Amino acid sequence: xxxxxxxxxxxxxxxxxxxxxxxxxxxxxxxxxxxxxxxxxxxxxxxxxxxxxxxxxxxxxxxxxxxxxxxxxxxxxxxxxxxxxxxxxxxxxxxxxxxxxxxxxxxxxxxxxxxxx
Numbered sequence: 001x002x003x004x005x006x007x008x009x010x011x012x013x014x015x016x017x018x019x020x021x022x023x024x025x026x027x028x029x030x031x032x033x034x035x036x037x038x039x040x041x042x043x044x045x046x047x048x049x050x051x052x053x054x055x056x057x058x059x060x061x062x063x064x065x066x067x068x069x070x071x072x073x074x075x076x077x078x079x080x081x082x083x084x085x086x087x088x089x090x091x092x093x094x095x096x097x098x099x100x101x102x103x104x105x106x107x108x109x110x111x112x113x114x115x116x117x
Contacts, residue, residue, distance in 0.1 A: 028101050028102050028105040030102075030105035030106055030108065030109040031109065033098075033102060033105070033106060034106060034109055034110075037093075037095065038106070040052050040053075041053045041056055041058050041092070042058055042061065045062055045113060046060070046061035046062050046110060046113030046114075047060050047061070047062050047113075048060050048061070056091055056092075061110050061113045061114060062113045062114055062115075063114060064114045064115060066114070067110075067111065067113075067114045072107050072111075075107045075110060076103045076104070076107055078092065079094075079095055079098060079103050079106055079107070080094060080095060080096055080098065080103060081094050081096070082094030082095075
């Protein structure tokens with residue numbers, strides 16, 4: 001039993017160490033983050049055609065002309081601070097706990113939704 005427990009803790013420690021090294025190397029899984037936090041409104045492809053996206057009238061980020069309307073910095077600010085309507089109600093939740101690297105990766109992912117011109 002002791003041997004099993006030692007092996008179990010060794011494996012657990014090894015997995016934790018691998019996870020820490022991966023995080024330190026800057027590996028950001030933007031698609032996973034997008035799926036978890038953004039897809040509900042913006043849809044998998046960024047078109048905004050989900051029921052929630054239609055209700056909130058989110059923009060269709062698969063269109064180059066829509067993407068030309070904002071800079072990367074504006075997109076990053078929207079992710080970090082959220083978006084409010086004229087009455088101050090949240091249209092998009094803020095994500096102040098996202099790292100700069102996570103936000104940059106999300107902006108790059110959103111940019112990839114529109115075809116290159």
